[in-house]
Amino acid sequence: MIDTNKTTAAIVARCQELFDDLEFGSAREWKEAGPNRRVVAYMPIYVPRELIHAAGMLPLGILGGGENLEVIHGDAYYQSYICRIPRSTLELGVTGRLDFVDGFLFPSICDVIRNLSGIWKLLFPKVYVRYFDVPQNFDDEIGGRYYVQELTELREGLERLGGVRVTDEALRASTALYNENRRLIRELYAVRAEAPWLAPTSEVYLLLRAGMVLPVEEHSQLLRDYLAAVRAAPRPRRDNCRVVLNGVFCEQPPLNLIKAIEMSGCYVVDDDFTLVNRWLLDDVPLAGDPLRNLASAFLHRSAETSAKYQPDEAKKGKFLVDSVRSNGAEGVIFAAPSFCDPALLDRPMLESALDRVDVPHIGFKYAENSAQMQPVREQAGTFADSIKLWSAP
C-alpha cells in the first residue's frame, strides 16, 4: 500500500509550499509551539548550525526573497551595482516578515553581506546579530585556533540569547543529527548523479530549500521519504547531456532557471546550491572537543568552492574538475548572480582549469528575480546539442 503523503509528487508539493512561503509560516509555528523558543536566521554560505540546534533553537536559512518578492524598501540601502540578495533580505526584514527572528548570523562571504550585518544591527537593535567570520589560513595552530575562538564566541552569544548553557554533550548530539542530514544529502546527490532522470534537479533543489526552514530531524525524514519514493517510481530516461552547475551558492537562481536548464536537455549531476548542506564533506567526529572537531572539519574537510580561499594557485579549480570526473559530467554551466564578486572573480580561473582538461563550458548571469528564460534555454540548449552531437564518441 503506497502512502500517498510520501509519493514524490506529495513531497515535492510540500517543499514547494515551504519555498513559496515568504512569511516563513513553518518556522513561526515551530516557535509558537513551545515557551522560550528562539529562531536564529543565517545567510549563505556556511554557519555551524549544530551550535544553534544545541542551544535548543531553530536555524533558519534566509536566501533572499526570490522571484516573487517585490523589492521596494530594500533598494534604498544599496547601490544599483550590488547584487539583489541583500536588498530582498532587507525587504523581508523591514516589511515584518522576519519579525519573529531572535538572532541573525551573517557569515563571511563578501563585503556586501558583511555590510548587511551592520545595517541589520542598526535597523533591528533588539535582534542578536553577529558577523560570523571564518579563517583564511588553514593551519590548525593559526586559522584553527582563530576559528575555535570564533565558535566559542558564537556559543556564548547563543547562550546569552537563550538563557541556556550549550553543553558539549548537547553539541555532540546535534552534530550527530547534522552528520545524518549531510549523509542523506550526499546519498541524494549520489542517486541523482547515478540516475538524474529519477531525481530532477528542480525537485532536489526544493528539497534542499526545505532544509533551510525545517528542523533538521524533520528534514532528514523528508529526505528519507523522497529517496524511498524516487526508488519506487521509475521515470523515463531521456537522452540529455550531463552537466555540473557552478556559481549558484549565494543568491539563488529562480526555480524556472533550473527548470529551463533541465528542459533544454541537460541533466545537472552536481551543483553548489545551498552549500551549507554540503560544505563539510564527511562526518564530523563525535569524540573529543566538539568545537575543535567542527574547526578541523572546516579547515581540512570542506568543499573547495569560490567561497573558500585557496592559497595554492595550482590547486584552483581542482575540486570542480574532480566533480566533473567523479560525476561523469560532460560539461559545466557557470551561472552566477549579477555583481557576485566571489563567483565572477573565480570564474576565469575555473574556466582555465576546465580548458586544460578539455571540458566544455558556458556561462551566464542571473538575478533571483530573472523572468526571461528564453536566453537561458537558448544557451543551455545549444550547449547540450553541441555536447550530444560533437563530443568524442
Add this chain to the structure above:
Amino acid sequence: MTITAGIDVGTGCVKVALFEVGEGTPRWLGRAAERVRQRDPYRLAEDAYDGVLREAGLKRSDVAYVATTGDGENLEFHTGHFYSMTTHARGGVFLDPSTRAVLDVGALHGRAIRTDERGKVLGYKMTSQCASGSGQFLENIARYLGIAQDEIGALSVQGQNPEKVSSICAVLAETDVINMVSRGISAANILKGIHVSMAQRLAALLKGVGAFDGTVLVTGGLALDAGLVRALEEAAAEGRMRVEVKSHPDSMFAGAIGAALWGGFRHQKLQARAQLAIAS
C-alpha cells in the same frame, strides 16, 4: 535499420517526420503538418505522430528515438530534444546538400544559421523579440486586408512600388499599414513592402553570421511564400551578397527532418556506448 521520428512543435504549426536511418541515405517514411489554430499543440503533436506511424504501418515501440525540436521538450514520450537551429541546419542540408546557410522564418522568429556540409551549426543569429519580422505579423496584416494566406506570395510579386513598413516594431508597422490603406496603396504593394522590410532584416542576420556566398535555404512556415523569397533575393543582391536564395517544397519540415536525423545519429552513438535512452 533504425526508425527515428522528429517532432517540431512550432508556434503556428506542428510538423512530424518519420525516417529510416542506417548506412547510406536516410529514407523518409512519413510526414504530417497540422496548424495549431488555438488547439493544444502537444495533443496535436501526439495525434499527428500516431497518425504518421499508422500510415507507415508502425507502432510506437518500433521507433528507436523520438526527437523533439521547437517547443517540443514538454512532450512526455520524447527521447531527446534538439534546439531549433541545430535541427533546421541538418534538415536544410538534407533537403538541399548545397545548403551552407538556413533562414528559418516561422510564426514568431526569424533565424539565420550558417552550417557546414554535415549540418553542424557554425553560427547563428535571430531576430529580437518583436514580432514585426515574423509570419504571425504577416498573417495578421493579410487578415486585415482580407487576403487568404496562400494568396500573399502571388500578390506580393506583382507589387511594383512597395512602401516599406517599420521593421523594428509590429505596432508601428501595423500603423504604417493602416495609413497605406487609407492612402489607397494597393494590397500588392503593401504586401511587397512588408516582404521587403522583412527581407532586409533577414539579410542583415545572414551577414551577421558570415553567410556571404553559397546556397541559402529558406525553411519554416514562410519558406513557401514566393513574395518573401523574391524579396530575399533582391535584398541579397542589393547587399552585394553572392548567395543563391532557395526554397524547397518540404522546407516547412526542415526542423522535424533535422530532429529525426540527429536522433538517428545520436541513437547510433549511444548504442556504441551501450547507453541507450528510453524512447516513448
